[in-house]
Amino acid sequence: MKKIWEIFSSIKTAIVLFFLIATTSIIGTIIKQQPTPEGYEKLYGPTFTKVIKALELYDMYHSWWFQLLLILFALNLIICSIDRLPRILRFFKRETRIKERDYLNSLPIKCRHRAKNLTPEQAKEKVLSILKEKGFSPSEEEKQGESLYLFFEKGVINRLGVYITHFSILLVLIGGLIGSIFGFTGYITLVEGGKSNNVVLRGGFSNKPLPFEIECDKFEVQFYKNRPDVPKEYTSYVKVIENGKAVKSAKIEVNHPLVHRGIYFYQSSYGVFSSENGLLTVKIRDKRTGEVRKVQLRVGETQKVPDMGIEVKLIAFYPDFVITEEGPTTRSQELRNPAALVEIKKGNSTIKSWVFAFFPNVHEKKSDYEVKFVSFKPVFYTVLQVSKDPGVWLVWIGCILMIVAIMITFFYPHRRIFVWITPQSKGTEIALGFSTNRNQEAFKRLAEEVCEKIKKEL
């Protein structure tokens, strides 16, 4: 038991674990990672596949042995800290702040000065004001026989810095663990106008119903004006529906997820659900008056244009128009040659017009109206990634704590100054000792400045 404690309280073990974790992590960046070992035989051959399966290398960061390494690492961290904490906590006790004058001899940085014309009281005032300039004020004062003892310190928190750093790493690990046990990640697919509460979990084998529904009103891709080939934003306009009532509407964009009841919805991908049932925009021009109107239509829908006195109906839409023996049809679902058949009704007369996106000059000559293609927006579906991670807060707190604590550890050293002021037959002797746990050089420079000043001014 004692042996085990010793092993886990040693930094050597920590270094070994660092190297083990670092080197084994490389495997997962070389071998393809996925939830199951399907298809590995083709890639790596049968023998190696056996090894991969036995060591779960196909998902190595979740394999038993890697998790074991992380557990050992955490144990190492905990035991090491418990082992050393008592020695550190000393620094927060009064006893360690009070030193006898002999202590001066053991300090690496020190100086003594005899002020011939000063009383101890005057010397004390001078020392206080000189150290105050350097940002030190006394936290202990004690009579030691004839001498007056003063104690100054800064950055005692530094002694805890390492422990806070280590503790914060544990927080991150615990946060990660909570996330992997109680969280989930999946996808929800919504057609524009549709709603669902069904999340397909990652891997695709199981579903998880949410306690509320998400409805997608509209999906939009925006492109840069001067670069129509580069997408600027993907936006899903959604509503959260609870018990049949819309409780929230939101815009989900990349980098701007929606959060509802601790569940995150991220814009993940999209696609064309139907290019025959989309929204067609056409321009209608009255040939006699020259008036122009924009009309938006879906297949089968009729729109009234009251000020022209007409009704417009979209009879059919072909994303990739072609004429075969059976008549007009579409070759594919892609918008390669969009064409629409539009019917315009005025009073009792109806007339049909073909509209082609790429042939704007083809018109029905007999009609009083000229119809031009403006745009067609197919019906999109949007894919939202759905994640819940109840551990993520712990991870962020751990991260912030870690950074603050590392900074304190590295750049805010624990500096102590011990001062003894002793009356002598002629004048007063001032002895100063300096001690720090980090960056000895810088503190030595400060100490020299202080000593110079005391010699000059006292």
Added chain:
Amino acid sequence: MVKDTVFVAYATFTALGSFVFYLSYLVTKSEKVGKIGTLLNVATGLLLTASMVTRTYITIQKGWGHAPFTNLYESMVFFGWSISVLLLLFELKYKNKTLGTFVTPFIFIILAYTSLGGPGINTEVEPLIPALQSNWLIAHVITAFLSYAAFAVSCGASIMYLLRVNKTGGFWDRLPSAETLDEINYKAVLIGFPLLTLGIVTGAAWAHYAWGSYWSWDPKETWSLITWFIYAAFLHARYMRGWRGKKAAFLSIVGFAAVLFTYLGVNLIISGLHSYA
């Protein structure tokens, strides 16, 4: 309209020049020569600053307006800039111009690769795809590359240390003492480690908002963690007696190799979420 790439091309020459002068300084010990080395390094830093400012201005003119940290080319320029600035700071702090001999080659190689258009370099100013429109990304790139620059300095000091240690007399005495080099190595890691930690954390925050998961063990993330562990090992090993000097220098060099692999190797050899640096 001035192109930002022009400044980078000039900076490549000043970086080479600063290396030549720092090297001559080592040989001749002439203060004047050393000063020219420093001035050329300052010129490199200024030219790269000009290039980044111009580039930002160009994106504003095109109506996009984003910081120049969005592809391999831009990150290389920033990497070169960071090393140049950090070298200057260390030089001022340690009042020793010999470190430049071992650090400026990194700047030169980076800039030469960039201005000659090595694999993966695209100098066009492009608008940002949605995933890259994030302030976390800017914080991520800045902190990550400042940490890389600090590790470049520690690697340079370590190489010098390995050459310098156990040698005395003549030429060798012109280098900083082995103790000073060991100290610089350590100090640079003290700067690099918190920055790398910040880089990983801000990267995780960006991934959280853009990809829906703060950590997904993608190769780049994993390699940054490997790098982090190597430097954590460095810090802990140093705390134990005996792991100073040679062993520390060796660890620093391994650490910087891991940095370079995280940055370039992963993109060129393995590919993951990070479609760019």
